[in-house]
Amino acid sequence: MPFEIAEDELIEILLKSSREEIALLLEDVHPEDLLDVIRQYGGDKSEILKKLPEEMLVNLVDQAEDEEKVELLNLLPEENKELVINEMSSDELVDLLGSVTPDEALDILDKIDDEEALEVKELLSYESDSAGGIMATEFISVKEAMTIGETLSYLQKEAPDAETAYYIYVVDEEEHLKGVVSLRDIVINRFDVKVSEIMHENIIRVPVTMDQEEAGHLFEKYGFMTMPVVDENDVMLGIITVDDIMEVLRDENTEDIYRLAGLQEGEIVTGSVSESVKKRLPWLFVNLCTALLAAYTVSLFEGTINKVVTLAAFMPIVAGMGGNTGTQTLTLIVRGIALGELTYENSVRVLIKEIMVGISMGVSVGIAASLLGYFWEGNAVFGLVIGCAMLLNMTVATFAGFMVPMALKKLNIDPALASSVFVTTATDVLGFFFFLGLATACISYLI
Amino acid sequence: MPFEIAEDELIEILLKSSREEIALLLEDVHPEDLLDVIRQYGGDKSEILKKLPEEMLVNLVDQAEDEEKVELLNLLPEENKELVINEMSSDELVDLLGSVTPDEALDILDKIDDEEALEVKELLSYESDSAGGIMATEFISVKEAMTIGETLSYLQKEAPDAETAYYIYVVDEEEHLKGVVSLRDIVINRFDVKVSEIMHENIIRVPVTMDQEEAGHLFEKYGFMTMPVVDENDVMLGIITVDDIMEVLRDENTEDIYRLAGLQEGEIVTGSVSESVKKRLPWLFVNLCTALLAAYTVSLFEGTINKVVTLAAFMPIVAGMGGNTGTQTLTLIVRGIALGELTYENSVRVLIKEIMVGISMGVSVGIAASLLGYFWEGNAVFGLVIGCAMLLNMTVATFAGFMVPMALKKLNIDPALASSVFVTTATDVLGFFFFLGLATACISYLI
Structure with missing residues (x-):
């Protein structure tokens, strides 16, 4: 403990x-x-x-x-x-x-x-979700001409109030950021050394307008404890510390996980019933509307279902497997964007890979589904219709799983938001269309 | 930039x-x-x-x-x-x-x-995902009797090699952890002060066997930069630094997001086709098997569908809305467990809240669906059947969305893993059963 x-x-x-x-x-x-x-x-x-x-x-x-x-x-x-x-x-x-x-x-x-x-x-x-919105102004800065000894006496006065005393920023007369020395550098050097002699100059700095999540990725990438925040003229404005960044990253992660499932930020497990309902219901109504689109697609083929009623039992399988495949790709892409692994440069390669994955998995699952359909109905064409519909839908699913979050990102909308409703609508509507459409085309072999 | x-x-x-x-x-x-x-x-x-x-x-x-x-x-x-x-x-x-x-x-x-x-x-x-697996042994420790001055000279020798020099741990002759002084404490105190006089004694420490994710939550909670790792006798073994913890938390978050969508850890957007297929296909086959269960449920009611074919168009809506509701609850619960917000103490209250949410949303969506069904078919009973099935399924969905991850946690299985397949199977099978079962019971009013 x-x-x-x-x-x-x-x-x-x-x-x-x-x-x-x-x-x-x-x-x-x-x-x-x-x-x-x-x-x-x-x-x-x-x-x-x-x-x-x-x-x-x-x-x-x-x-x-x-x-x-x-x-x-x-x-x-x-x-x-x-x-x-x-x-x-x-x-x-x-x-x-x-x-x-x-x-x-x-x-x-x-x-x-x-x-x-x-x-x-x-x-x-400053915007509350920008670097400016999370920075603190209590940092320690010294001028280039100061010595280690002078810096130490200055620290003894200032350190108790500062947000962190482990990095001392070096600025010029106009407060432009020139370098940084760590407290470690200070204790291991002689008192008469000038800070400008030992300071690190090529410091990674955060523009005050940078999105807080992006600032978080800089911390993750470089493993810093503290980063300086500057304005567009490189004037030092504040610092961000890693403990605040951990909170930012936790909240952004929660937001992504929530949005993929149609939950709104701010909901906590211990919240009230009315608040939960208010936050979740809009999403369900959006889903209800898109589900109607899928129902309409099915209704177009009522004549076919009337002739071969087993189609009704298999059609949720085709749609559902497409949905699962699409969700896998979607999640991979949303996380890849969030972690900065997916960029515009490698996006075409990733798209091609995902479609290839969709085809490969579609063939495997399609064959299995064909056999199942064949044994269930004792009709090879029935099996073939399921298998082909599955292959088509799973391929489209990977395409949709890639395109939807990328398009949202391009439109500056959080890719996690609303992605899954688009993807599952596509796999539902197309899944029903492929399956029942193929069945209609082959109807003479099915009855 | x-x-x-x-x-x-x-x-x-x-x-x-x-x-x-x-x-x-x-x-x-x-x-x-x-x-x-x-x-x-x-x-x-x-x-x-x-x-x-x-x-x-x-x-x-x-x-x-x-x-x-x-x-x-x-x-x-x-x-x-x-x-x-x-x-x-x-x-x-x-x-x-x-x-x-x-x-x-x-x-x-x-x-x-x-x-x-x-x-x-x-x-x-040590287990690679335990505190021992991520700690470093390059920490700085001094004995209680040392003065600030002695500590400083010691630091000048040791600091360049240490993982971090900002916290100096104080240990007794047998290396038991006694306290900590920060480098800040050291620079603001006089040289002749003993470290034992200024050290903080009630330090939060990480047992070497603690799970790395749990250690990560301690960092998040307390906002530390570094934490000491001790064995069962309180002997100091190493330190964990926040940059390593950020990596741990990022990986654990990715794992949760992936598992909820049926992706396996280790997959990256830029990976190869064959590896992706190998990692995703097993999940799809599990889903195919559970989908058969749903198909079997539908097949039990083929006679009813044959009489009222519009049922086929509406049945995916009932199942799908249950799935969405269940996924919302599931995600909230999985995240609540991961963040430590959901405990055994508050679990009953959360369960009751979720069921109340399910009923409230079921009533709203159920009324909307009833009206839709009524206008679609021109039959009030048809509308009522949809509405009631929706209410039942959405209520069960919140129950399943709560119980499945909690049960997995009780069994020491990651709640994110496989939760969604159980929940959606339940909402599919029961959704079809409620809807087609009610329709069968009211069949004389539907034709």
């Missing part, structure tokens, strides 16, 4: 100890664990919060989820609230302001000092 | 410059960018590798994917190969050894010094 103190012990300490004892006993407890305990505490939470030392309150609110932050702040006495808000880092304040009413937001901006309020207002001007 | 030097410029420099010029010009180029250029270079890659300074080669191989490492090493002259292997960190060596033949592995173990070989052999004894 990662925890040194059990949760029930924690709650015991929080309820029974004095403020001083708590400060001493819980000094090294991670705020996330404290938060877990408070979340689960059924009684009056403000009783517990009142007993926490201020520093702990600051960390607690810092660590909380956006809406939780508001809830916790509202439970605090006014003077603690002001202190906590003033200690929050700029990116956390931005998140907080995004979760409150305009009135509450004004109240919060009122509480923080003017300089920080200005910074926060500037941060609010 | 994050890159200061364009790719074609890079290749130009690599091909035309001398070894010394390259060392100077490309000093700060990130190895990942160098790797990208080498990956895309169509000519003889060993020509480029020959020109790279040794330090760059080390970084390059370090950054490469597992199989790529082998490829790059085999392109190097023997003396460079030995040097690169000796400079690799223990976790990278373990990954490398996992990608080569036993003979090559012996050859590699032969090249590294005895102490490191011993460490690597020990690392190889």
